[in-house]
Each structure stands twice: as C-alpha cells, then as structure tokens.
Amino acid sequence: MKDNKDRNEVLGAVKKDGLALGDADESLRKDKEIVLAAVRMTYTALEYADESLLKDREFVLATVRINDYALEYADESLLKDGKFIMAVVDQEHNASPVEYADKSLLKDREFIMGVIEKNGFALEFADESLRKDREFVMAAIKQDSDALEFADESLRKDREFVMAAVKENWLALGRADESLLSDKEIVMAAIKQDSCALEYASEELQNDPEIKKLAKG
Numbered sequence: 001m002k003d004n005k006d007r008n009e010v011l012g013a014v015k016k017d018g019l020a021l022g023d024a025d026e027s028l029r030k031d032k033e034i035v036l037a038a039v040r041m042t043y044t045a046l047e048y049a050d051e052s053l054l055k056d057r058e059f060v061l062a063t064v065r066i067n068d069y070a071l072e073y074a075d076e077s078l079l080k081d082g083k084f085i086m087a088v089v090d091q092e093h094n095a096s097p098v099e100y101a102d103k104s105l106l107k108d109r110e111f112i113m114g115v116i117e118k119n120g121f122a123l124e125f126a127d128e129s130l131r132k133d134r135e136f137v138m139a140a141i142k143q144d145s146d147a148l149e150f151a152d153e154s155l156r157k158d159r160e161f162v163m164a165a166v167k168e169n170w171l172a173l174g175r176a177d178e179s180l181l182s183d184k185e186i187v188m189a190a191i192k193q194d195s196c197a198l199e200y201a202s203e204e205l206q207n208d209p210e211i212k213k214l215a216k217g
Contacts, residue, residue: 007031014038018045026050032059039063039070046073057084064088064097071100080104082111089115095122103127113139120144128152134161141165141172148175159183166190173200184211191215 003009005025011034013020018041021029028034030050038045046054046063053059055075063070071079071088078084080102088097098106098115105111107127113136115122120143123131130136132152138161140147148156148165155161157177163186165172170193173186180186182202188211190197195215198206205211 004028007034010034011037014041014045016041018042019048021045022048024048032062035059036062036066039066043067043070043073046070049073051075054078057087060084061087061091065091068092068096071097074100076102082108082114086111086114089118089122093119095119095125098122098125101125106130109133109136112136116140116143116147118143120147121150123147124150126150131155137161138164138168142168145169145171146175148172151175153177156180159186162186163189170194170197173197176200178202181205184208187211188214 004023007028010024010028014034014037018038021035021038029048030052032053035049035053054073055077057078060074060078079100082105085097085101085105089095095115106125107129109130112122112126112130116139120140123137123140131150132154134155137151137155157179159180162176162180166186166189170190173190181200182204184205187201187205191211191214195217198215201211
C-alpha cells in the first residue's frame with residue numbers, strides 16, 4: 001500500500017491480504033471494520049490488531065464468529081473470564097472454545113460443569129483432577145456417551161464405573177478400556193439396550209452363544 005494512514009487504501013489492502021494489517025498505521029489497527037475485514041481473510045491478522053480490541057468482549061466474539069481459532073488471540077483477561085468463555089461456547093454450540101480458557105478455569109469445577117451440561121466433550125479440556133472425578137465424568141457421559149474417552153484411564157478401567165456408564169448409555173462401551181470389553185456382564189448390559197453394542201465386545205464374547213442369542217433378540 002502507498003499510504004498506510006489512508007483508511008480506504010488500508011481497508012482495500014486487508015480485503016485482499018489480511019496480513020496487510022501489519023503494515024497499517026497504528027491508528028488503523030484499532031479500527032474494528034478494518035481488523036474484521038482482515039480476519040475474514042485470515043484470523044492470524046489479529047497478531048497485528050491493537051491490544052484494546054483484543055480486550056473488547058463483543059469484538060472478540062465477532063472475530064470468533066468468523067473463525068473459531070481467533071480466540072487464541074484474545075486478551076488474557078477474557079480467557080480468565082468464565083462468563084465470557086461460556087458466551088463463546090453458547091455462540092459456537094461446541095466445546096472447543098474451552099481449550100483456550102485459562103488453566104484456572106479448567107480447574108474450576110463449577111465452570112467446567114456448566115460447560116459439560118451443554119457439551120460433554122468439554123471433559124477433554126478439564127483439569128486432570130476433574131477427569132478422575134466419578135461424579136463429574138458421569139455428568140459428562142450423560143450429556144454425551146463419547147465423553148468417557150476423555151476420562152482418566154483409572155475410570156475407563158473401573159468396572160463399577162463403566163457398568164454405570166454403560167447402563168446410562170450403551171455407547172459408552174465403545175470408550176471403555178479394552179480389558180472390560182471381555183466382561184460378559186458389562187457387554188450384556190449394553191446389548192440389552194442395543195444389539196449394535198456387540199461390535200465393541202471382545203472377539204471371544206462376540207462368539208459367545210448366550211451373547212449372540214441376546215444380540216439377535
């Protein structure tokens with residue numbers, strides 16, 4: 001660009017190449033329209049946005065609507081704000097924004113539980129201490145059976161816990177530790193809900209006459 005202080009010229013430049021924002025005058029890197037235009041080309045243009053914008057709740061939400069990954073450029077103050085992260089989760093209708101949340105929030109039982117009630121996959125990003133918590137993990141499984149995949153290994157190997165998970169939703173069997181796929185009682189509990197559960201059972205149980213009869217219903 002010839003004049004990095006000319007608003008129209010800078011706006012035209014970032015609409016062609018978002019990273020042209022880096023050549024813009026400092027005053028224009030505070031311009032919301034210009035920065036959003038750059039983000040539409042590439043979210044990494046936020047590297048050049050003025051710090052004030054990255055602290056602006058509504059502006060950051062707007063960038064995330066354009067590209068989920070834009071959240072990684074948000075100011076630390078927003079990433080520590082549970083209400084803000086929850087607003088992003090509500091906006092995006094998935095748990096991925098939790099990945100960018102400050103570690104303090106990932107240890108916050110109340111915050112993570114609130115997200116899990118909306119999307120069980122938030123368990124993936126929870127602190128290790130919460131992924132070992134039986135009550136907490138079960139809440140995630142109730143929301144989405146696949147959440148068992150992100151539970152601590154100790155729970156995925158825990159017969160009592162896996163049995164409870166399978167009774168809640170037979171699909172949880174597919175995320176249980178391999179050692180429990182040979183557990184006849186657990187497999188039968190899953191098959192009683194849906195014969196498709198047979199595909200997760202060990203080869204030995206798939207050929208078990210009683211199991212095969214139950215699956216055929």
